[in-house]
Amino acid sequence: MSILEYSATELKKKLEAKELTSVEVVTAYLNQIKEYDGEIRAFSFVNEEEALNQAAEVDSRRKRGEKVGLLAGIPVAVKEVLATEGQKTTCSSKMLENFVSPYNATVVQKIKDEDGILLGRTNMDEFAMGSSTENSAFGATSNPWNTDYVPGGSSGGAAACVAADMAPLSLGTDTGGSIRQPAGLCGIVGLKPTYGRVSRYGLVAFASSLDQVGPMTRTVADSALLLQAIAGHDRLDSTSANVEVPDYLNDLEKPLAGLRLGVVTEHFGEGLDEEVRQAVNDSIEVYRSLGATISEVSLPHNKYGIAAYYLIAPSEASSNLARYDGVHYGYRADEREIWQELTEERHRLVADGDERSATSPLVKMYCKTRSEGFGAEVKRRIMLGTYALSAGYYDAYYLKALKVRRLIQKDYLEAFKEVDLLIGPVTPTPAFKTGEKTGDPLSMYLGDLFTVCTNLAGVAAISIPCGFSKDGLPIGLQLQSPQFHEQQLLRVAHMYQTQTDWHIKRAPLAS
Amino acid sequence: MKLKMTDSTEQKNGSLPYEMIIGLEVHVQLKTETKLFCRCSTKFGAEPNTQTCPVCIGMPGALPVMNRRAYDLAIKTALALDIGIPHFTKWDRKNYYYPDLPRGYQISQFDLPLSEGGKLEISDPKGGFKTKNVGITRAHLEDDAGKSLHDEASGKADTRIDLNRTGTPLLEIVSEPDMSSPQEAKGYLTELKLLLTYLEVSDCNMQEGSLRVDANVNLKIQNGNETVYTPIVEVKNMNSFRAVERAVAYEAKRQYTVWQETGLVKGQLPKQTRGWDDSAQITRAQREKEDASDYRYFPEPDLCPAVITEEEIASYRATLPELPGAIRKRLQGDFDLNPYDADVIVNQGQGGVDYYEELAKECGDGKQASNWFQQDVLRKLNESETTFAEFSLQPSRLAGLLLAVQKKEVDTTRAKDVFGVMYEKNLTAQEGMKELGIEQVDTSALSDLCKMLLEKNPQVVEDVKSGKKQAVGALIGQAKKANPNVNPGEVRKVCLDLIEQG
Numbered sequence A: 001m002s003i004l005e006y007s008a009t010e011l012k013k014k015l016e017a018k019e020l021t022s023v024e025v026v027t028a029y030l031n032q033i034k035e036y037d038g039e040i041r042a043f044s045f046v047n048e049e050e051a052l053n054q055a056a057e058v059d060s061r062r063k064r065g066e067k068v069g070l071l072a073g074i075p076v077a078v079k080e081v082l083a084t085e086g087q088k089t090t091c092s093s094k095m096l097e098n099f100v101s102p103y104n105a106t107v108v109q110k111i112k113d114e115d116g117i118l119l120g121r122t123n124m125d126e127f128a129m130g131s132s133t134e135n136s137a138f139g140a141t142s143n144p145w146n147t148d149y150v151p152g153g154s155s156g157g158a159a160a161c162v163a164a165d166m167a168p169l170s171l172g173t174d175t176g177g178s179i180r181q182p183a184g185l186c187g188i189v190g191l192k193p194t195y196g197r198v199s200r201y202g203l204v205a206f207a208s209s210l211d212q213v214g215p216m217t218r219t220v221a222d223s224a225l226l227l228q229a230i231a232g233h234d235r236l237d238s239t240s241a242n243v244e245v246p247d248y249l250n251d252l253e254k255p256l257a258g259l260r261l262g263v264v265t266e267h268f269g270e271g272l273d274e275e276v277r278q279a280v281n282d283s284i285e286v287y288r289s290l291g292a293t294i295s296e297v298s299l300p301h302n303k304y305g306i307a308a309y310y311l312i313a314p315s316e317a318s319s320n321l322a323r324y325d326g327v328h329y330g331y332r333a334d335e336r337e338i339w340q341e342l343t344e345e346r347h348r349l350v351a352d353g354d355e356r357s358a359t360s361p362l363v364k365m366y367c368k369t370r371s372e373g374f375g376a377e378v379k380r381r382i383m384l385g386t387y388a389l390s391a392g393y394y395d396a397y398y399l400k401a402l403k404v405r406r407l408i409q410k411d412y413l414e415a416f417k418e419v420d421l422l423i424g425p426v427t428p429t430p431a432f433k434t435g436e437k438t439g440d441p442l443s444m445y446l447g448d449l450f451t452v453c454t455n456l457a458g459v460a461a462i463s464i465p466c467g468f469s470k471d472g473l474p475i476g477l478q479l480q481s482p483q484f485h486e487q488q489l490l491r492v493a494h495m496y497q498t499q500t501d502w503h504i505k506r507a508p509l510a511s
Numbered sequence B: 001m002k003l004k005m006t007d008s009t010e011q012k013n014g015s016l017p018y019e020m021i022i023g024l025e026v027h028v029q030l031k032t033e034t035k036l037f038c039r040c041s042t043k044f045g046a047e048p049n050t051q052t053c054p055v056c057i058g059m060p061g062a063l064p065v066m067n068r069r070a071y072d073l074a075i076k077t078a079l080a081l082d083i084g085i086p087h088f089t090k091w092d093r094k095n096y097y098y099p100d101l102p103r104g105y106q107i108s109q110f111d112l113p114l115s116e117g118g119k120l121e122i123s124d125p126k127g128g129f130k131t132k133n134v135g136i137t138r139a140h141l142e143d144d145a146g147k148s149l150h151d152e153a154s155g156k157a158d159t160r161i162d163l164n165r166t167g168t169p170l171l172e173i174v175s176e177p178d179m180s181s182p183q184e185a186k187g188y189l190t191e192l193k194l195l196l197t198y199l200e201v202s203d204c205n206m207q208e209g210s211l212r213v214d215a216n217v218n219l220k221i222q223n224g225n226e227t228v229y230t231p232i233v234e235v236k237n238m239n240s241f242r243a244v245e246r247a248v249a250y251e252a253k254r255q256y257t258v259w260q261e262t263g264l265v266k267g268q269l270p271k272q273t274r275g276w277d278d279s280a281q282i283t284r285a286q287r288e289k290e291d292a293s294d295y296r297y298f299p300e301p302d303l304c305p306a307v308i309t310e311e312e313i314a315s316y317r318a319t320l321p322e323l324p325g326a327i328r329k330r331l332q333g334d335f336d337l338n339p340y341d342a343d344v345i346v347n348q349g350q351g352g353v354d355y356y357e358e359l360a361k362e363c364g365d366g367k368q369a370s371n372w373f374q375q376d377v378l379r380k381l382n383e384s385e386t387t388f389a390e391f392s393l394q395p396s397r398l399a400g401l402l403l404a405v406q407k408k409e410v411d412t413t414r415a416k417d418v419f420g421v422m423y424e425k426n427l428t429a430q431e432g433m434k435e436l437g438i439e440q441v442d443t444s445a446l447s448d449l450c451k452m453l454l455e456k457n458p459q460v461v462e463d464v465k466s467g468k469k470q471a472v473g474a475l476i477g478q479a480k481k482a483n484p485n486v487n488p489g490e491v492r493k494v495c496l497d498l499i500e501q502g
């Protein structure tokens, strides 16, 4: 078996048994990246030299018999949106093209503390806004199963690098499905933890009340391993929960007696692709055969999820992204051009006898910087959010959306009185072709139908591979749990992987 | 009609053609070691941009964490101002673009502030205005912006930004428009500052920006049978209480003139902002913002709302010290002081009150203690530019001197000298008197001295006998020359007795 075929959990055993060295593992992954990432473009930066140095250092510590961390010697890919000291933290935006973070996100620090190897940074939709990774300022990422298709987004690079065996572990972020949807479209495992389970410190904010960091891996066991490393309270993030972190790895194999799964009626309505419906139904049968009770439950406000999400998330984003104004760091429009445009404007106004309405240099700098620094989707959402928060519209849009959010939260609480977990599709369809939806943002937004409510409710969910379309594209299964029930979520998902081999299938890469 | 100029006489006589309506917004910097949402120092005067971190300069991904001490100080202040503390409060983002606001929003409190509806009693023992309660609309916590330094000297009109102040905790205290004269406005500020000083929640240093005041001013004018109100103007840039007093007075006159000229009343003009120009002693219109500001407030998702229980409020209340208003009343009751004296003592701060109280208790005469405190202690304190904490002459020692005066061991004039030597050489009253050679003169020695003086001054004896008792005064100086320790009163008494006995 080649190094790349091992899951992270298996790698961990081999490294501990000294059957492999971290340098060997890192080298194998670096070679795979060199060979295939030219086509996939999952990475925006490969940390080659430092990764090898770090691997050698961990190897020598292990050799000396010193204590090493949970992820010792295992490479981890990090999404561009997570601040990493001394590395460019671009958020795949022109705005931060040259921004080097002076500090580490808590999750990045935890990876380092557990001796994980920082392999590189993965491409994403600009500021995590998008569902296809086509919104990256530095070029789109392709789906390893078929490079004509998108890998999903916004954690498209994070998903594609795992699917293409270019990283065994990968960190993504999920605001409305950004871990689960690309995991589903790329045939890997993606876990969105409960809001507050993982620190957001250093996760460059898109929508603060929805954002969460989570693992993207080949197997459920690998996700358990990575979650173990990053979960927990952080005094630097007031919204991180002070809830004890259980041992996710230990209980994984325990069978679940009396498991009650709820099939969400609203997830099987119109617009659900037939192949996806079939694959999800087959998975439900797998659980039934394992002794689970299956019942139908309703999330009646699910249908308002997209509308509420696309008001709340952009509103928060419009404020979170205000700091990119060209003053303190990041991109600033060319000063000569600013002055030139101001001069031209003044000539025009003088001619019209309207000098008083001249733009101030400061306002001009703000406008030009933000117009040039942000891509179209980011601007669209900033405008949406600014509008929704404006005086006179606040009650009708933002406040109404918050009320809907409360109702959605209540739906989940009610549903979880009846069942342990919810089961259903991750996305209405398998991956779509690159360019297919770029001209139609609304249809792109509607693809988030089954994922956004998880974030609005703050609960946990996992996406696991459960089949393929006849075109050979992966299909994902979603399981959702109450808050802080990741342990159960992982056990139930792992149970499925002991019965099926979808997660073993590898993408057919063309070298 | 020509504008009549305001002066205090007119005010007292109520002959002004209008009534002023004044509300004050005070920003106080809370006395914390570190900033509101990060661990950077709040120390004033450091090199620009040396007290910053990813959180306070709004680096991508950095998150705020509430400073517990700032929260505690804010709650304490609210309780002292008699403000209701709601059980649920949250933080909001106030969005606007400015170079000294690196995050693009200020974290403040919008619809559920820390506290709403309180009051502060203000009074003037000199009688400048009647004692009244000024309503407190609300108090809320927020973080400060940085400082823009406009460097026009360089010729390039560059603006430089210092972010040391960014994130400093501020408590904004908004009053009701309950003040109706510049004196009341100053009275309110003085009392508020005193209260904050007693609470030890702020340094209240206007020069360092730890206390900032904006005033909202307009006029109520009786125009025949109709009452009209002038448009509200917000006055900024006042850097002392005196400036507030003057700016408000100026603004009232200005508004009256404008009303006379234009007839414009409230509602016909948007709220205007004017800046106080201290050197010209006038207010000037400030550039209007390009569009009506819409701060797009919404709940700050990075901070959890704060929930506070009745029990917690009670335990905060238990930490409150005795407040100035209560101390004034107690001093008047316990030591029989008049309001003016009590006010002077309370204005010295907690250290001064403690000093006075110990002095008054130990010497047993509140009035005497008050006189010595105000004349001698305060003068020495001013001369030596020290605080009560550093003042070397302890109240118990001074009480010893006051008791000696009461027992007539030393007369008041000599006692002032003793005070001086006690202070200089760190002595007790007895040591001080000894240092100056002050001893009790025994009765026979005094009698002998008086006899001798009467013999030498037959004219005085004659004058007294003919009814001019004051003639004896001429002997007192001679007695003191002969023995500086004699008590003038006693010399007088003994001499008169001797003459009477013949």
Ligand SMILES: [Zn+2]
Binding pocket: B035, B038, B039, B040, B051, B052, B053, B054, B055, B056, B057, B167
């Ligand atoms: Zn700081």
